[in-house]
Amino acid sequence: MNVQTAFDKAKAQNRAALIGYLPLGYPDVPGSIEAMQTMVAAGVDAVEIGIPYSDPVIDGPVIQNASQHALERGVRTKDVFAAVEAVVSAGAPALVMTYWNVIEQYGPEAFAADLSAAGGAGLIAPDLLPEEAQDWIAATDKHELDRVFLVAPSSTDERVAETAAACRGFVYATAVMGVTGARTQMSNAAPQLVPRVRAVTDLPVGVGLGVSTAEQAHAVAQYADGVIVGSALVRCLTEADSLQAGLVELRTLTSALAAGVRR
Amino acid sequence: MTMHGPDKFGHWGRLGGRFVPEALVAALDELTKHYQSAAQDPEFAAELGELLNNYAGRPSRLYEAHRLSAQLGARVLLKREDLNHTGAHKINNVLGQVLLTKRMGKTRVIAETGAGQHGVATATAAALFGLECVVYMGEVDTQRQALNVARMQLLGARVIPVTSGSRTLKDAMNEAFRDWVSSVDHTHYVIGSASGPHPFPMMVRDLQLVIGKETRAQSQELLGALPDAVTACVGGGSNAIGMFHPFIDDSDVRMFGFEAAGEGVETGRHAATLTGGAPGVLHGTRSYVLQNADGQTVESHSISAGLDYPGVGPEHAWLHETKRVTYRPVTDRQAMEAFALLCRTEGIIPAIESAHAIAGTQQIIPELRAELGREPVVVICLSGRGDKDMETAAKYFGIIGQGE
Numbered sequence: 001m002n003v004q005t006a007f008d009k010a011k012a013q014n015r016a017a018l019i020g021y022l023p024l025g026y027p028d029v030p031g032s033i034e035a036m037q038t039m040v041a042a043g044v045d046a047v048e049i050g051i052p053y054s055d056p057v058i059d060g061p062v063i064q065n066a067s068q069h070a071l072e073r074g075v076r077t078k079d080v081f082a083a084v085e086a087v088v089s090a091g092a093p094a095l096v097m098t099y100w101n102v103i104e105q106y107g108p109e110a111f112a113a114d115l116s117a118a119g120g121a122g123l124i125a126p127d128l129l130p131e132e133a134q135d136w137i138a139a140t141d142k143h144e145l146d147r148v149f150l151v152a153p154s155s156t157d158e159r160v161a162e163t164a165a166a167c168r169g170f171v172y173a174t175a176v177m178g179v180t181g182a183r184t185q186m187s188n189a190a191p192q193l194v195p196r197v198r199a200v201t202d203l204p205v206g207v208g209l210g211v212s213t214a215e216q217a218h219a220v221a222q223y224a225d226g227v228i229v230g231s232a233l234v235r236c237l238t239e240a241d242s243l244q245a246g247l248v249e250l251r252t253l254t255s256a257l258a259a260g261v262r263r
Numbered sequence: 264m265t266m267h268g269p270d271k272f273g274h275w276g277r278l279g280g281r282f283v284p285e286a287l288v289a290a291l292d293e294l295t296k297h298y299q300s301a302a303q304d305p306e307f308a309a310e311l312g313e314l315l316n317n318y319a320g321r322p323s324r325l326y327e328a329h330r331l332s333a334q335l336g337a338r339v340l341l342k343r344e345d346l347n348h349t350g351a352h353k354i355n356n357v358l359g360q361v362l363l364t365k366r367m368g369k370t371r372v373i374a375e376t377g378a379g380q381h382g383v384a385t386a387t388a389a390a391l392f393g394l395e396c397v398v399y400m401g402e403v404d405t406q407r408q409a410l411n412v413a414r415m416q417l418l419g420a421r422v423i424p425v426t427s428g429s430r431t432l433k434d435a436m437n438e439a440f441r442d443w444v445s446s447v448d449h450t451h452y453v454i455g456s457a458s459g460p461h462p463f464p465m466m467v468r469d470l471q472l473v474i475g476k477e478t479r480a481q482s483q484e485l486l487g488a489l490p491d492a493v494t495a496c497v498g499g500g501s502n503a504i505g506m507f508h509p510f511i512d513d514s515d516v517r518m519f520g521f522e523a524a525g526e527g528v529e530t531g532r533h534a535a536t537l538t539g540g541a542p543g544v545l546h547g548t549r550s551y552v553l554q555n556a557d558g559q560t561v562e563s564h565s566i567s568a569g570l571d572y573p574g575v576g577p578e579h580a581w582l583h584e585t586k587r588v589t590y591r592p593v594t595d596r597q598a599m600e601a602f603a604l605l606c607r608t609e610g611i612i613p614a615i616e617s618a619h620a621i622a623g624t625q626q627i628i629p630e631l632r633a634e635l636g637r638e639p640v641v642v643i644c645l646s647g648r649g650d651k652d653m654e655t656a657a658k659y660f661g662i663i664g665q666g667e
Contacts, residue, residue: 105558152286178445
């Protein structure tokens with residue numbers, strides 16, 4: 001299931017799509033899959049499944065700590081395919097999000113083939129630039145997978161155009177110059193960046209980094225096609241005393257965010 | 264592409280390049296542009312040359328080590344980077360990058376550091392130019408290199424101990440990248456190794472070329488010829504690439520890089536990336552990485568904090584693959600024996616990093632002698648001095664507080 005499904009559904013309801021991120025293997029692999037399904041049931045339109053990586057340079061403390069915990073518990077790259085199948089069977093497209101070396105070591109072609117076989121939508125790799133992505137572009141073309149590259153407030157117009165042209169599925173606009181994690185103040189960079197992307201592509205534009213509350217989701221939904229939430233959802237699990245308590249928090253926050261993009 | 268590389272995207276073959284968040288691309292492009300214009304600018308060269316000579320104390324000496332030579336059975340010369348201001352080759356690169364920081368109109372510098380030598384050099388140059396300076400250092404390293412932490416603080420830098428991951432150099436580098444993504448409009452990240460995203464591997468190499476260029480000229484003057492071999496230790500590899508690069512076209516000059524083998528490559532507790540690692544992406548570049556089958560970085564181990572890194576500069580990976588340079592592992596024990604040997608024969612206390620180069624050279628001399636059929640002439644890059652390592656060395660040799 002490609003991510004277009006989620007954007008089409010949201011567009012038909014005249015709203016932005018809600019995309020939720022959770023790391024694979026936190027608190028363990030079955031628990032993380034249950035959490036992803038909980039998120040789908042509570043109203044996310046698509047799930048970003050993070051494969052933990054040892055050196056996550058664009059992640060803030062919440063995702064860093066959850067990733068490290070998952071790696072210490074022995075999460076493997078191949079565990080992602082069961083999670084993809086579970087998310088898809090719950091009814092939402094599943095995008096994988098991880099750093100490029102994880103895919104490079106699995107083998108870009110092998111990963112694309114296995115992700116496609118599991119019904120996955122595609123991949124977001126925050127440290128892979130289009131100019132370094134020849135192998136991945138070939139593999140995703142062959143398997144018709146989404147490939148999502150990032151644009152940033154600092155990107156020149158020329159780069160925005162080149163990057164958008166390399167994307168399939170949607171374009172990920174990073175709202176702030178910084179790492180993942182909740183922020184009390186939303187940046188004013190994103191409302192300026194999104195129109196620059198729209199000017200050069202018909203693809204949907206998703207905005208992420210720093211969105212944590214229903215209020216912020218609502219605000220971003222006014223100018224973007226997709227609202228991406230990560231750390232705030234992860235924190236529901238990391239701050240809870242048990243998985244069950246975490247899932248309750250996760251359901252509550254997801255519902256609130258889903259209401260936010262529908263308001 | 265020639266042996267010299269890289270191409271305009273920073274590639275040596277498939278190695279090098281840029282693997283960074285898009286948010287950093289504009290800053291890397293800006294840096295590339297300013298670096299290229301500075302490299303053509305005689306005023307920049309004059310200003311840097313003045314600093315290198317009158318502030319850092321260059322040119323560094325090429326010293327013929329007679330008593331060490333007698334022990335090793337070769338004519339051995341030491342390139343004395345340990346005599347530079349701040350005690351290592353790191354200052355060569357930092358002075359250039361701080362001049363570029365000024366040129367770009369930025370007011371703050373950040374750095375990662377392992378042994379603390381690069382952190383001290385960055386703090387020094389920041390003090391000299393009145394820039395704000397923050398140094399990220401793994402918590403483990405702040406403990407084993409406590410003296411260098413104090414030096415940085417005295418120089419006015421903020422030292423932030425990094426408590427994530429293995430709490431060593433790789434995690435300090437992660438944290439510096441996170442800072443930079445958030446502060447890039449006014450901050451320059453002074454990478455200390457010939458690694459990281461383009462243009463860093465090329466730029467740091469170029470700023471360290473002074474080591475090899477001086478060595479070439481000094482060899483001609485002292486020996487009337489080039490040496491049979493040049494050798495250096497390799498962590499990220501900035502002293503080594505600076506020494507090697509000017510000799511790449513001299514096919515009679517053999518080159519050897521010595522990696523830290525820790526407790527032995529076969530034990531898995533080592534930092535010998537080219538010997539025991541595999542191609543992969545880490546910290547913005549494609550090179551060799553110590554990693555597991557899933558591409559997760561494996562912790563490195565070395566008695567030397569400056570070599571305790573699971574990656575290596577991409578140009579070294581290229582020189583390894585093209586076999587222009589031979590890379591060999593040297594264990595903690597071999598390095599410490601060479602450390603003691605240099606202390607006793609020459610009255611020079613080397614950095615433990617540089618002791619790896621002494622130990623490795625000792626191992627290759629019989630091979631060189633057999634190949635040449637005469638006494639070989641070898642230049643070793645003595646990249647730094649050992650003041651910072653006194654505690655580690657005293658503990659290793661069991662001599663803490665034991666006067667006679």
